Amino acid sequence: MKYNQANKQKNRVILDYEIDASVQKVWRAISIAEFREIWLPNAELCDPEAISFIPEQEVRYRMLDSDPPFLESVATIQITPSQTGGTNLRIIHELADARQDQKMIANDNRSPVMQAA
Numbered sequence: 001m002k003y004n005q006a007n008k009q010k011n012r013v014i015l016d017y018e019i020d021a022s023v024q025k026v027w028r029a030i031s032i033a034e035f036r037e038i039w040l041p042n043a044e045l046c047d048p049e050a051i052s053f054i055p056e057q058e059v060r061y062r063m064l065d066s067d068p069p070f071l072e073s074v075a076t077i078q079i080t081p082s083q084t085g086g087t088n089l090r091i092i093h094e095l096a097d098a099r100q101d102q103k104m105i106a107n108d109n110r111s112p113v114m115q116a117a
Contacts, residue, residue, distance in 0.1 A: 011094055011095040012092065012093070012094040012095075013091075013092075013093045013094075014090065014091070014092050014093075015090070015091045015093075016088065016089070016090050017088070017089040017090075017091075018082055018084070018086055018087070018088055018089070019086050019087045019088075019089050020084075020086045021086060021087055022086075022087065023056055023079055023080070023081050023087050024056065025087075026079050026087045026089060027055070027056045027079060030059055030077050030079070031050070031053060031059050033048055040061070040075075043066070044063055044064070044066070045061055045062065045063055045064070046062040046063060046064045046072060047061075047062055051074065056079070057078065057079065057080070058076060058077065058078045058079070059076075059077050060074055060075065060076045060077075061074070061075050061077075062074055062096070063075055063093075071095055072095075072096050073093060073094060073095050073096055074093075074094055074096045075091060075092070075093050076091070076092040076093075076094075077089065077090070077091055077092075078090040078091075078092070
């Protein structure tokens with residue numbers, strides 16, 4: 001496996017890898033729960049079922065931070081055949097939680113605090 005690049009944007013991280021395995025083998029590793037559990041445990045997911053998928057191309061999972069403020073995010077995993085016979089793997093991890101945009105008051109020296117309902 002070869003790590004190609006990381007592209008960080010506001011609320012999004014994109015990682016690209018080249019894997020020396022067939023698209024079918026990589027698809028099984030990212031879409032079958034028993035295999036996916038090895039590298040992406042159910043404890044990190046809101047729901048172990050995928051939000052959506054396109055067979056042998058893309059799968060999306062909802063994730064939940066294990067630390068406060070427990071933000072939700074979406075991990076999109078895309079695969080395409082590489083020119084060398086392996087697989088290009090792209091992981092796009094983006095925050096999907098509305099709380100991410102909370103703003104602090106300019107003259108408030110305290111950190112933002114969530115209020116209970």
